[in-house]
Amino acid sequence: MTVLRERTLHDPCTPFAVLDYSKMSRNIDRLGTRAQKLGVTLRPHLKTAKSIPVASSIFAGGAGPITVSTMAEAEAFADAGFKDIVYAVGLAPDKLDRVFNLLVRDVDLAVLVDSRQQAEAINRLTAATGQRIPTLIEIDCDGHRGGLEAGDPELVQLGLTLHGAGNFRGVLTHAGGSYSARSQQALVKAAENECDVANRAAEMLRNSNVPCSVVSIGSTPTAHTAMDLKGVTELRAGNYVFFDLVMAGLGVCETEDIALSIVVTVIGHRHDKGWTITDGGWMAVSRDRGTENQRLDQGYGVVTSLGGAVVEDLIVAEVTQEHGILALRSGSRADVPHFAVGTRLRVLPNHACATAAQHAEYEVVRLETSPGDKSTSGATIDAVWPRVSGW
Ligand code: PLP
Numbered sequence: 001m002t003v004l005r006e007r008t009l010h011d012p013c014t015p016f017a018v019l020d021y022s023k024m025s026r027n028i029d030r031l032g033t034r035a036q037k038l039g040v041t042l043r044p045h046l047k048t049a050k051s052i053p054v055a056s057s058i059f060a061g062g063a064g065p066i067t068v069s070t071m072a073e074a075e076a077f078a079d080a081g082f083k084d085i086v087y088a089v090g091l092a093p094d095k096l097d098r099v100f101n102l103l104v105r106d107v108d109l110a111v112l113v114d115s116r117q118q119a120e121a122i123n124r125l126t127a128a129t130g131q132r133i134p135t136l137i138e139i140d141c142d143g144h145r146g147g148l149e150a151g152d153p154e155l156v157q158l159g160l161t162l163h164g165a166g167n168f169r170g171v172l173t174h175a176g177g178s179y180s181a182r183s184q185q186a187l188v189k190a191a192e193n194e195c196d197v198a199n200r201a202a203e204m205l206r207n208s209n210v211p212c213s214v215v216s217i218g219s220t221p222t223a224h225t226a227m228d229l230k231g232v233t234e235l236r237a238g239n240y241v242f243f244d245l246v247m248a249g250l251g252v253c254e255t256e257d258i259a260l261s262i263v264v265t266v267i268g269h270r271h272d273k274g275w276t277i278t279d280g281g282w283m284a285v286s287r288d289r290g291t292e293n294q295r296l297d298q299g300y301g302v303v304t305s306l307g308g309a310v311v312e313d314l315i316v317a318e319v320t321q322e323h324g325i326l327a328l329r330s331g332s333r334a335d336v337p338h339f340a341v342g343t344r345l346r347v348l349p350n351h352a353c354a355t356a357a358q359h360a361e362y363e364v365v366r367l368e369t370s371p372g373d374k375s376t377s378g379a380t381i382d383a384v385w386p387r388v389s390g391w
Contacts, residue, residue: 009306009378010344012363014265015284017355018346019054019362019385020308023259024241028058031223031240040229043067043086043216045238048353051362052080053385054241067236071098076388078107086110086216088172088236090138090146093121103131110134110169110214114147119158123165135162136172136214141197142190144176150201159210170214171201174236178221179290181250191222199231224252242352245302249294255302255310260356261346263306263363264324266339273327274336275317280324280347285316286358288351300324301347301355307373308346311337316347344378361386 009018035042044058047069055066055077065084068074074085075098083106091099091111102109113119113135122133137158140147148155162168178190194217202212217229218236220243229235242260243253264280282300291298299315303326313332318325324347328334339345349355356362365379 007381009263015262015280017359017362018261018263019364020259021364021366023257027240027243035235038229040232041234043234043236045236046073048238049241050388051385070391071095072390073388078102084108088112091118096125110136112136112138112172114138119161122167126165126167132166134169135167136170139171139173139201141173141194142175142177150197156208159205163210170212171198172216173198175219175222178219187221187225191226194222195229195232221250221252239352244352245298245348245350246290249291258348260352261348263344263346266341266343276326276339278324281322282319283321284358285347286354288354290350298350301349304346306344306378307375309373
């Protein structure tokens with residue numbers, strides 16, 4: 001009989017993504033409890049985790065309402081039993097055949113539009129097939145990207161067009177601008193604004209006899225800040241499951257809450273420059289520089305021991321495709337730490353969505369890694385959870 005040795009963080013080839021299940025569970029509980037207190041349905045956005053086991057963890061093995069960012073996610077989650085889905089990226093009309101294929105399988109898939117061309121393409125499909133296509137109109141609450149402004153007369157026109165064909169369901173907004181908040185006060189303002197704008201848009205439609213049953217809002221920063229969500233029917237957030245350095249910089253979480261990290265190996269040094277070189281370049285940690293304009297610029301990520309202890313002031317200062325250069329942040333008075341070639345370290349991501357997207361799967365550790373654990377001993381890997389990729 002072959003005795004299988006347990007795998008630890010020393011075993012997979014680096015670089016690889018680690019998911020700390022204990023931290024993730026705490027993050028999931030935190031927002032779940034908050035949504036419950038606010039009296040709003042939580043519709044987690046799976047764009048960050050893109051993983052069926054993560055989605056199942058959020059719903060304790062069940063299958064609740066979810067948000068997705070690609071049709072590939074919609075299809076994968078539908079196959080896994082998730083039947084209440086919002087596809088929260090403006091619809092490219094040529095994806096309507098894939099939308100139709102899910103709807104006829106009894107998947108309640110809602111799509112997002114902000115233009116007449118999209119609405120007309122949707123209505124044409126309904127006219128041709130008799131299939132209603134639940135549609136949300138995207139509202140721009142903070143100039144972050146697409147959507148109509150709440151006071152735009154086009155909103156009512158679009159609502160009437162969709163409602164006339166039985167396809168209108170509600171409004172959706174995302175306070176993407178909250179990522180640039182530089183104070184708690186600014187976060188509170190972003191959260192209030194997101195809620196107010198969505199309610200105003202819904203009222204405008206209702207006043208024009210367009211029933212608006214869904215008022216969907218959310219981002220991780222505003223979901224953790226909002227105090228009153230009157231009128232809102234559902235809250236979307238995705239990043240919160242993992243959190244990251246951008247969220248820590250905003251004050252939405254602590255560094256210790258970050259559930260995703262990348263294990264890298266030291267492959268060399270440039271002692272003259274105080275550099276430690278690893279095999280974790282931008283292919284492993286992503287090029288995201290989300291903390292660049294925050295109070296504390298974290299380079300391409302914060303370095304921790306394999307056990308999870310943050311190494312004072314050590315960040316991924318530069319990246320090329322397969323090399324990460326670790327250096328002390330500028331102005332640091334810490335001693336340059338020495339890690340021998342072969343040492344495994346971990347990198348906490350600036351932007352969990354971007355970093356996770358560089359990897360095909362998560363190595364899941366259930367034993368919590370600790371911010372005080374300077375050890376190089378690797379936690380046991382309990383599972384390998386695949387991610388959904390592609391579009
Ligand atoms: N809703 C929409 C439409 C989004 O685009 C996003 C993220 O980009 C979210 C919700 C989730 O926000 P967060 O990533 O801050 O959790």
